[in-house]
Amino acid sequence: xxxxxxxxxxxxxxxxxxxxxxxxxxxxxxxxxxxxxxxxxxxxxxxxxxxxxxxxxxxxxxxxxxxxxxxxxxxxxxxxxxxxxxxxxxxxxxxxxxxxxxxxxxxxxxxxxxxxxxxxxxxxxxxxxxxxxxxxxxxxxxxxxxxxxxxxxxxxxxxxxxxxxxxxxxxxxxxxxxxxxxxxxxxxxxxxxxxxxxxxxxxxxxxxxxxxxxxxxxxxxxxxxxxxxxxxxxxxxxxxxxxxxxxxxxxxxxxxxxxxxxxxxxxxxxxxxxxxxxxxxxxxxxxxxxxxxxxxxxxxxxxxxxxxxxxxxxxxxxxxxxxxxxxxxxxxxxxxxxxxxxxxxxxxxxxxxxxxxxxxxxxxxxxxxxxxxx
Amino acid sequence: xxxxxxxxxxxxxxxxxxxxxxxxxxxxxxxxxxxxxxxxxxxxxxxxxxxxxxxxxxxxxxxxxxxxxxxxxxxxxxxxxxxxxxxxxxxxxxxxxxxxxxxxxxxxxxxxxxxxxxxxxxxxxxxxxxxxxxxxxxxxxxxxxxxxxxxxxxxxxxxxxxxxxxxxxxxxxxxxxxxxxxxxxxxxxxxxxxxxxxxxxxxxxxxxxxxxxxxxxxxxxxxxxxxxxxxxxxxxxxxxxxxxxxxxxxxxxxxxxxxxxxxxxxxxxxxxxxxxxxxxxxxxxxxxxxxxxxxxxxxxxxxxxxxxxxxxxxxxxxxxxxxxxxxxxxxxxxxxxxxxxxxxxxxxxxxxxxxxxxxxxxxxxxxxxxxxxxxxxx
Numbered sequence: 001x002x003x004x005x006x007x008x009x010x011x012x013x014x015x016x017x018x019x020x021x022x023x024x025x026x027x028x029x030x031x032x033x034x035x036x037x038x039x040x041x042x043x044x045x046x047x048x049x050x051x052x053x054x055x056x057x058x059x060x061x062x063x064x065x066x067x068x069x070x071x072x073x074x075x076x077x078x079x080x081x082x083x084x085x086x087x088x089x090x091x092x093x094x095x096x097x098x099x100x101x102x103x104x105x106x107x108x109x110x111x112x113x114x115x116x117x118x119x120x121x122x123x124x125x126x127x128x129x130x131x132x133x134x135x136x137x138x139x140x141x142x143x144x145x146x147x148x149x150x151x152x153x154x155x156x157x158x159x160x161x162x163x164x165x166x167x168x169x170x171x172x173x174x175x176x177x178x179x180x181x182x183x184x185x186x187x188x189x190x191x192x193x194x195x196x197x198x199x200x201x202x203x204x205x206x207x208x209x210x211x212x213x214x215x216x217x218x219x220x221x222x223x224x225x226x227x228x229x230x231x232x233x234x235x236x237x238x239x240x241x242x243x244x245x246x247x248x249x250x251x252x253x254x255x256x257x258x259x260x261x262x263x264x265x266x267x268x269x270x271x272x273x274x275x276x277x278x279x280x281x282x283x284x285x286x287x288x289x290x291x292x293x294x295x296x297x298x299x300x301x302x303x304x305x306x307x308x309x310x311x312x313x314x315x316x317x318x319x320x321x322x323x324x325x326x327x328x329x330x331x332x333x334x335x336x337x338x339x340x341x342x343x344x345x346x347x348x349x350x351x352x353x354x355x356x357x358x359x360x361x362x363x364x365x366x367x368x369x370x371x372x373x374x
Numbered sequence: 375x376x377x378x379x380x381x382x383x384x385x386x387x388x389x390x391x392x393x394x395x396x397x398x399x400x401x402x403x404x405x406x407x408x409x410x411x412x413x414x415x416x417x418x419x420x421x422x423x424x425x426x427x428x429x430x431x432x433x434x435x436x437x438x439x440x441x442x443x444x445x446x447x448x449x450x451x452x453x454x455x456x457x458x459x460x461x462x463x464x465x466x467x468x469x470x471x472x473x474x475x476x477x478x479x480x481x482x483x484x485x486x487x488x489x490x491x492x493x494x495x496x497x498x499x500x501x502x503x504x505x506x507x508x509x510x511x512x513x514x515x516x517x518x519x520x521x522x523x524x525x526x527x528x529x530x531x532x533x534x535x536x537x538x539x540x541x542x543x544x545x546x547x548x549x550x551x552x553x554x555x556x557x558x559x560x561x562x563x564x565x566x567x568x569x570x571x572x573x574x575x576x577x578x579x580x581x582x583x584x585x586x587x588x589x590x591x592x593x594x595x596x597x598x599x600x601x602x603x604x605x606x607x608x609x610x611x612x613x614x615x616x617x618x619x620x621x622x623x624x625x626x627x628x629x630x631x632x633x634x635x636x637x638x639x640x641x642x643x644x645x646x647x648x649x650x651x652x653x654x655x656x657x658x659x660x661x662x663x664x665x666x667x668x669x670x671x672x673x674x675x676x677x678x679x680x681x682x683x684x685x686x687x688x689x690x691x692x693x694x695x696x697x698x699x700x701x702x703x704x705x706x707x708x709x710x711x712x713x714x715x716x717x718x719x720x721x722x723x724x725x726x727x728x729x730x731x732x733x734x735x736x737x738x739x740x741x742x743x744x745x746x747x748x749x750x751x752x
Contacts, residue, residue, distance in 0.1 A: 138607070139604075139620075143605070148492075148493070151474065152477055154547070155474050155477055155478060155481075155545065155547045156477065156478070156481040156482075158546075158547035158550060158551060159478045159481060159482050159546050159547050159550075160481075160482075162416060162546060162547075162550045163482065166416055167416060167417060167418070167550045167551075167553045167554045168554065170550055170551050170554040171554075172551070172554055172555045174551050175551050175552070175555050175610075175611055175739075176610035176611055176739055176740070178545070178547050178548035178551050178552075179470055179471075179511075179513045179548070179738070179739040179740065180469075180470065180471070180472055180474070180511030180513075181470075181511050181512055181513045181738070181739065181740045181742065182610070182739070182740065184605075184740060184742075185605075185610050185739065185740025185741060185742070186610065188605045188607040188740070188741070189607050189608065189609070189610065189741070191607075192607045193605065193607055194604055194605050194606070194607045194617065194620075195604065195605065196519070196603045196604065196605070197512075197603075197604075197605035197740060197741075197742045198510060198512060198519065199510060199511040199512055200508065200509070200510060200511075201472055201493075201509050201510070201511045202493070202495060202507075202508050202509050203490075203493040203495050203496070203509075209508060213508070213523065216523065216526055216527070216530065217523075217526075219526075219530055220526040220529060220530060222522075222526070222603070237477075237481055240481075241480075241488075241489055242489065277505055277506050277508075278505045278506070279461070279505045360490075361490075362490075362493065362495040362496050362498070362499040362505070362507065363495070363499070363505040363506070363507070364505075
């Protein structure tokens with residue numbers, strides 16, 4: 001595979017991995033929709049290690065992935081734009097009334113929350129008809145769930161029941177909940193989604209990591225569309241473990257290949273850029289390609305710790321979602337994606353940088369999202 | 375495209391490394407033991423396939439799954455001739471229960487466990503230094519899902535070397551709910567035998583080093599030809615023949631093989647009547663026109679159900695079977711269920727055979743299926 005198109009050699013540097021930035025740099029998506037390009041070492045910039053093979057040898061470039069839908073089930077937040085502040089005084093999702101109903105029966109709290117976020121996300125993407133039937137290609141639609149604590153209260157409650165009253169007091173209908181992937185299973189069943197079904201439980205970076213793996217499933221051709229859900233239910237065990245009361249939180253976003261979105265006339269709301277999970281913030285920003293992307297206009301991050309790192313303009317807006325909403329754990333990265341879409345939908349400037357993890361965690365993750373050209 | 379497996383590691387109830395486990399499988403001796411992890415008076419099931427490594431008899435301890443994970447990864451790296459610095463190498467961990475047993479011990483007994491301890495990435499980082507580590511809680515197909523995603527990473531040019539691992543320790547919440555649900559309580563895991571009554575948990579960890587073809591330092595143990603993954607979207611816990619059939623056929627398509635090319639099938643074989651009937655029914659149809667069909671075995675008859683790691687453990691055992699030309703028997707199989715009557719299940723003693731291509735099945739709660747095809751490296 002020695003062919004390359006002129007644009008590959010002369011075009012924008014679409015990949016940002018460097019040798020010292022860690023292994024997980026992800027190529028930024030191509031900006032052009034021109035002829036198929038072979039991913040070649042020189043696409044990756046001068047620091048790239050030459051590779052013995054190009055991709056899968058088919059000459060297919062990594063596919064561009066876009067966001068086409070957002071859904072929230074989040075108390076105190078009515079719409080994605082609220083995430084950028086100020087939060088409304090009241091309103092938003094009400095778990096007391098929102099988690100009931102026939103289809104909610106016998107399901108754990110995390111699954112119920114996730115279903116309440118998934119449906120509006122699919123609707124926002126134009127993938128549900130008036131009867132809430134899925135309109136997309138079910139066999140190539142993936143479900144990717146991010147949750148760290150979603151099963152904690154279930155597990156603790158079941159052991160309490162066994163200690164108190166024995167195994168006979170357990171409900172046989174609780175069996176699915178003993179497996180940490182229960183949420184992804186129910187989301188798939190509810191909408192008959194038969195593509196890859198993945199549950200990412202990866203600590204503080206889990207939400208951004210789930211977006212990355214959804215992107216990879218699409219880039220590798222295993223899926224055309226992916227519903228990415230971040231969910232963390234509130235509960236006694238979660239509160240005890242975190243040392244503070246948490247808020248029920250679920251958010252869903254719909255990702256799909258840019259070509260697939262274009263073919264069905266769906267409006268791309270954001271385009272995936274680089275991603276990295278590395279040892280610290282500077283290396284994550286380098287590996288994600290912050291320097292090569294459009295200047296960052298919005299940085300979704302944690303508490304303000306002073307000067308922004310290299311690659312983030314001093315004037316970039318900075319939003320800490322957990323400041324207003326409390327600990328979000330596995331929901332955070334997916335909610336950052338929803339906030340990025342709100343920023344871009346609202347005509348906000350620049351690209352959006354989301355970062356999670358950092359000191360006190362096993363890694364830092366960074367994801368760039370930019371305005372879709374179409 | 376194929377991918378090289380250059381390193382393997384595993385720990386289970388019947389052995390402390392892959393070869394020990396394989397030899398034990400071939401010996402065909404009963405391996406279940408009386409339940410120790412939890413108060414046996416509380417359960418109808420009296421046996422499990424535990425790793426008996428607790429410091430104090432009769433007292434469970436946290437973070438065993440994390441400990442085994444590190445052991446399996448260390449073995450696989452040494453086997454591949456790599457050092458223990460994974461700062462530039464992604465690690466993908468598949469698991470069903472994560473560290474939920476530690477959560478239970480924290481909640482019930484006040485075990486000293488914090489949020490960071492419940493995340494495998496923390497210990498991996500402290501031990502091997504990877505920043506790109508990922509934990510996938512994909513039930514009992516988790517490690518084959520992770521294997522497929524590792525091949526994707528290499529294909530997409532993100533990495534040349536990926537460590538894929540899995541680990542699980544038994545949890546009281548799951549063992550208890552299973553005990554509640556399986557009305558006909560199994561006293562052993564007897565896949566595909568008419569005496570099968572259900573599954574019993576095993577424990578263990580497994581790891582492999584996957585490398586871009588031709589880039590490893592040592593010998594290649596086997597070549598991955600393709601990994602399929604999908605979801606039934608049908609039932610929360612019951613298997614669906616249609617979803618499993620699609621996964622098997624997609625694996626063959628990805629690997630570029632026909633059913634008659636498969637020499638060995640490592641069955642999911644969880645010993646539940648539902649799984650065994652569904653899996654053997656699907657394979658009976660898939661291999662219907664393939665002459666005598668492949669040899670088949672089910673290692674859970676001796677390891678118990680090692681949950682998230684079970685698929686990859688089957689793959690490691692398939693690799694040794696192909697190398698040594700011998701297939702371990704399904705322990706306790708004397709009277710196959712009717713659906714399995716036409717399948718060449720290995721019974722009684724190991725079967726000698728020349729084996730080139732193996733299929734590995736792994737199906738999990740949530741209707742998630744993964745099927746891998748590997749080829750012997752000679």
